[in-house]
Amino acid sequence: MARLSIICIGLVLLAINCSSLLNIEGSSKRVLVLLDNLAIRESHSFYFQHLKNRGFELTYRSSDDSTLQIVKYGEYIYDHIILFAPATKEFGGRLDAEVLTEFVDAGGNVLIAASNVIGDAIREFAGECGIEFADDKSAVIDHLNYDINDNGQHTLITASPDNLLASELITGECKKAGLPFLFRGIGMTSDQENPLLFDVLTGSSSSYTANPNEQALTDYPATVGKRTLLISALQARNNARVGFVGSLDFFSNDFFQNSVQTNNDKKSIKSGNEDLALALTDWVFKQRGVLRSRNIHHYMKEDKSTPSFYTIKNDIVFTVQFEEFVHGKWMPFNGTDVQLEFVRIDPFVRTTMKNKGGQLEANFRVPDTYGIYKFVIDYNRVGYTNLFSSTQVSVHPLRHTEYERFITSAYPYYISSFSMMLGAFLLSFIVLYHRDDTPKNKTE
Incomplete structure (x- = not known):
C-alpha cells in the first residue's frame, strides 16, 4: 500500500x-x-x-x-x-x-x-x-x-x-x-x-x-x-x-x-x-509572434571549451537557439536581425548574429579591458514578444607570463637604453685607459 x-x-x-x-x-x-x-x-x-x-x-x-x-x-x-x-x-x-x-x-x-x-x-x-x-x-x-x-x-x-x-x-x-x-x-x-x-x-x-x-x-x-x-x-x-x-x-x-x-x-x-x-x-491570443530562446552556449574559438573566465583578446563564440510559436508548434526562427551585445555598463561589442536554421551564432574578440561582462540579447520587434537574455561572465587581464617579451612600439625605448649603456661603457673606457704622453715643460 x-x-x-x-x-x-x-x-x-x-x-x-x-x-x-x-x-x-x-x-x-x-x-x-x-x-x-x-x-x-x-x-x-x-x-x-x-x-x-x-x-x-x-x-x-x-x-x-x-x-x-x-x-x-x-x-x-x-x-x-x-x-x-x-x-x-x-x-x-x-x-x-x-x-x-x-x-x-x-x-x-x-x-x-x-x-x-x-x-x-x-x-x-x-x-x-x-x-x-x-x-x-x-x-x-x-x-x-x-x-x-x-x-x-x-x-x-x-x-x-x-x-x-x-x-x-x-x-x-x-x-x-x-x-x-x-x-x-x-x-x-x-x-x-x-x-x-x-x-x-x-x-x-x-x-x-x-x-x-x-x-x-x-x-x-x-x-x-x-x-x-x-x-x-x-x-x-x-x-x-x-x-x-x-x-x-x-x-x-x-x-x-x-x-x-x-x-x-x-x-x-x-x-x-x-x-x-x-x-x-x-x-x-499568442498563437503567433511568440519567441523563446534556449541552448545558450559560449566557448573559446580555438578549442571549443568553456572556461570559468575569459582573458582579454580571447576569440570566443556565442550560440543560442531561437524558436517561434506558430499555431501550436515551435518552429525555427528565421530572423536575421538579432543582435548580441557584450556589455560592461556600456556595450563594448555589438554584432549581428548569423542565423543557421534557427541556430544563431556570433564570433568576436574580447575587448582589451577586463571586468564583469554580460552577453545581452534584447530583441524587440513589432508583432513579436520581447525576448531578453542575459548571461554573465568575467574577463581577466593577462598573466605576467602571457605578455610579449618585446613590443614593436617600444623599439625606440630599447634602442635608447642600449645606446645609453654603450655610451657609458665608452666613457668609462676612455677615462680609465686614456694616457696623456705630452712632455711637461721644465722650469729653468
Missing part, C-alpha cells in the same frame, strides 16, 4: 508538471466570452466556430452574471477573455476594470469589441491601456468611402487595406489580399507617446467621428482623418496582449459573408473582415 501511494503521488506530480509545461509551451486555450445578450452568440457564430476549430475552449457567460469570476483559489481559470459586451455598465460578480488590469498584469490576453454605446467599465480599462473611445452615440462617418447598403448616414464605411499596419504577424496576409473591410462602430484615439500601442487599422483621410443624428457639427469631431482608429492593439511589457476593435459588427456573420460595394465602385468584392478578425485573434 505504501508503494502504491508513492506511485500515485508520483503520477499526480508528473501530471502537474506536464500541465505546467503545456502552459509554458503556449497551448493554454481557455477563453471566457462575455456577452451583452445570448443573441450575440448566434449572430457571431461563424467567428466562434472558427475559434473552436482552432482548439479554443469557449465558455459563454453573461456580462452581468452575479457569479462571474476569473480567479479561483488564487489562480486564473481562464487564459484569454473576449469582451463582446460593450453596453455593459458594470460587470457582474468579482469582475471590474481593476480585475481586468490585474489579469493583463498576470499575462492574460483580452479582446474587446465596442459599439456606439460603451459602458464605464470598458472605458476605464481602455484608459488604463492608453485608449480613449469617443462619446456615446458617436460613430465613424465617411461621406466618400461607404457601402451602398448604408442607411444614408454613411456610418457603414469601407476601410482600405492600405490603412493596415504593415505587420503580417498581426494582420496576416490581409494587406497583400487587398480586400476592403466593413466597419460600423465607434472611433478611438491612442496615446501617441505610448510605444506599446499599435495602430492596426485607421480610417481614411475623409473619415471622422461624430454623432450621425446631429444635422450640423457644433463641436470639433472626436477624431479626424487617419487619426481615427478603427482597430488598435497593445502588447504590455510582460508580453500580455490586448486588442481593441471599435465595431462589434466587425465580427458578425453578416460582415463575414457580405460583399463590399462602395459608392465609387460598382464591383462587388468579398470583405476581408473574416481574415483580419482571425489574424488579429491569433496574435492577441
Whole structure:
C-alpha cells in the first residue's frame, strides 16, 4: 500500500508538471466570452466556430452574471477573455476594470469589441491601456468611402487595406489580399507617446467621428482623418496582449459573408473582415509572434571549451537557439536581425548574429579591458514578444607570463637604453685607459 501511494503521488506530480509545461509551451486555450445578450452568440457564430476549430475552449457567460469570476483559489481559470459586451455598465460578480488590469498584469490576453454605446467599465480599462473611445452615440462617418447598403448616414464605411499596419504577424496576409473591410462602430484615439500601442487599422483621410443624428457639427469631431482608429492593439511589457476593435459588427456573420460595394465602385468584392478578425485573434491570443530562446552556449574559438573566465583578446563564440510559436508548434526562427551585445555598463561589442536554421551564432574578440561582462540579447520587434537574455561572465587581464617579451612600439625605448649603456661603457673606457704622453715643460 505504501508503494502504491508513492506511485500515485508520483503520477499526480508528473501530471502537474506536464500541465505546467503545456502552459509554458503556449497551448493554454481557455477563453471566457462575455456577452451583452445570448443573441450575440448566434449572430457571431461563424467567428466562434472558427475559434473552436482552432482548439479554443469557449465558455459563454453573461456580462452581468452575479457569479462571474476569473480567479479561483488564487489562480486564473481562464487564459484569454473576449469582451463582446460593450453596453455593459458594470460587470457582474468579482469582475471590474481593476480585475481586468490585474489579469493583463498576470499575462492574460483580452479582446474587446465596442459599439456606439460603451459602458464605464470598458472605458476605464481602455484608459488604463492608453485608449480613449469617443462619446456615446458617436460613430465613424465617411461621406466618400461607404457601402451602398448604408442607411444614408454613411456610418457603414469601407476601410482600405492600405490603412493596415504593415505587420503580417498581426494582420496576416490581409494587406497583400487587398480586400476592403466593413466597419460600423465607434472611433478611438491612442496615446501617441505610448510605444506599446499599435495602430492596426485607421480610417481614411475623409473619415471622422461624430454623432450621425446631429444635422450640423457644433463641436470639433472626436477624431479626424487617419487619426481615427478603427482597430488598435497593445502588447504590455510582460508580453500580455490586448486588442481593441471599435465595431462589434466587425465580427458578425453578416460582415463575414457580405460583399463590399462602395459608392465609387460598382464591383462587388468579398470583405476581408473574416481574415483580419482571425489574424488579429491569433496574435492577441499568442498563437503567433511568440519567441523563446534556449541552448545558450559560449566557448573559446580555438578549442571549443568553456572556461570559468575569459582573458582579454580571447576569440570566443556565442550560440543560442531561437524558436517561434506558430499555431501550436515551435518552429525555427528565421530572423536575421538579432543582435548580441557584450556589455560592461556600456556595450563594448555589438554584432549581428548569423542565423543557421534557427541556430544563431556570433564570433568576436574580447575587448582589451577586463571586468564583469554580460552577453545581452534584447530583441524587440513589432508583432513579436520581447525576448531578453542575459548571461554573465568575467574577463581577466593577462598573466605576467602571457605578455610579449618585446613590443614593436617600444623599439625606440630599447634602442635608447642600449645606446645609453654603450655610451657609458665608452666613457668609462676612455677615462680609465686614456694616457696623456705630452712632455711637461721644465722650469729653468
